[in-house]
Amino acid sequence: MSRGFTLWFTGLSGAGKTTIGEIVEQTIRERGNKVEMLDGDVVRTHLSKGLGFSREDRDTNILRIGWVCEVLTRNDVVAIATAISPYRQAREQVRANIPAFVEVYIATSLEECARRDVKGLYKKAISGEIPSFTGVSDPYEPPASAEIVVQTEGRTPEESAGDIVSWLEAHGYLTPAPKAAPEPAPVAVAVPVSSAPSSSSAYSEEEEAEVSKRLEDLGYM
């Protein structure tokens, strides 16, 4: 059994954190480790009910998730956090408390997240229906030196998860799968993060223009 560590995903809403995180979680478990995933949405229910989306509340939420990761990690559990965690300072505070901390930046661009718009949130955020939406009306500060940077565009979640697992193996966090007993061939189905084909768009041309303008105004494009 490996020692505990924290795998801290960060990235925009819809970047693929949960989807990729779940695949990595499954692999880590299959290798005989204890693993617990703290997903942003789940944690909002159990840990942070009542907190809003101000900077202060977002930071409190992140530090709280970080504290649970710390407790799990020191008890030899692998903790996977998949919250947006938009502010660099809060992430660095969490990092400072956890010796075995691996930051994973899911670097899907805002343009791509808004194009996929898996939960329809970007549309609502851009129309102003959702205030303080990360990337649209609230800041996102990308990591300056994440251990792992994952490019998801044009790649399947399985491929992205595979990159993370390889990094963990190469850096001694995870024991490679035994080669003596070959595993069953992986199912060769590519599950896209969004069901919408990435070449087309769910938005009309007019909406596209509006998205682009907002992103430009925010300095993202």
Place this chain on the structure above:
Amino acid sequence: MSRGFTLWFTGLSGAGKTTIGEIVEQTIRERGNKVEMLDGDVVRTHLSKGLGFSREDRDTNILRIGWVCEVLTRNDVVAIATAISPYRQAREQVRANIPAFVEVYIATSLEECARRDVKGLYKKAISGEIPSFTGVSDPYEPPASAEIVVQTEGRTPEESAGDIVSWLEAHGYLTPAPKAAPEPAPVAVAVPVSSAPSSSSAYSEEEEAEVSKRLEDLGYM
């Protein structure tokens, strides 16, 4: 290594939860188990900053601690919670989520807690300086069917902790200490929960009378 379980202490402020809990924690660790103590005061900092002492906030605090206990327990960590947890319903809600749940009622009477008054809180609570203080101006609902009931009056914390450990051994939660290699003789120092001798009182006669009256008014005596 034992499986995880949750040891849920409940009792008044100053009953001895933390003191006894720490001794039990140490014993469980010495037996080769992973163990994490979630103390009421520590948890208020990391998990529940911003919550007050209304019934709703107290319940939220308890459910949140309970959720962390649940996560730890299912990862084979022994979780020890030592918050007051005054409301029966919230405790029962936590119990319902954790298959291996052991409730420990530290049954120190209000009269004795107020007499010890380790942190000087009862004096402040009775004078009205602290509002919503459990047992004085806020309810405490003792468990109807705790797995373990600990009487602390006239006994050392080591004796009380010993009772809990014996129960855990007898019920298969904890492997008894190996007999082949005898442990070093326990240090025979009785550490009282309060430094004040239990026969005397930190209060003047007048204050004593006031304490008694308040306790009577609240239906505790």
